[in-house]
Amino acid sequence: MAHRKITELANVEFEGRLGEAFQSYGKELESLANRWKFELGAAATDSRAAMEGLRGHLLLFGLDSRVRARRVAKRLQRAQDLAAGLAEQGEKFHRAYRRQFSEAAHREDVEKAIEDAEKDAEAAEE
Numbered sequence: 001m002a003h004r005k006i007t008e009l010a011n012v013e014f015e016g017r018l019g020e021a022f023q024s025y026g027k028e029l030e031s032l033a034n035r036w037k038f039e040l041g042a043a044a045t046d047s048r049a050a051m052e053g054l055r056g057h058l059l060l061f062g063l064d065s066r067v068r069a070r071r072v073a074k075r076l077q078r079a080q081d082l083a084a085g086l087a088e089q090g091e092k093f094h095r096a097y098r099r100q101f102s103e104a105a106h107r108e109d110v111e112k113a114i115e116d117a118e119k120d121a122e123a124a125e126e
Contacts, residue, residue: 030091036080037087040077048069
């Protein structure tokens with residue numbers, strides 16, 4: 001199997017201002033996981049409805065297709081729960097960085113404010 005990247009996440013570079021990069025990565029991860037969560041929920045519902053439609057099929061030998069459909073669709077519902085957890089962790093990623101590296105993050109904010117002030121001063125001179 002070829003190595004494939006998740007482009008939304010791979011495009012975020014962990015260079016320069018790490019706080020901004022981590023915040024961007026967390027948002028992209030949360031967005032991606034929320035899309036997966038929605039897709040898995042829809043797939044669970046649709047697949048369950050399709051399997052329940054097999055009621056009376058000769059190969060099921062009279063077994064209740066609703067019970068079997070619920071068991072099979074439960075796998076997708078569990079995956080949906082995992083995607084919801086992934087979205088939550090993506091949201092917490094940047095906050096954890098700020099909490100654990102608050103001094104460095106504060107220094108980045110101060111440096112950015114100084115850079116912005118210098119740019120504003122240069123623009124005012126022109």
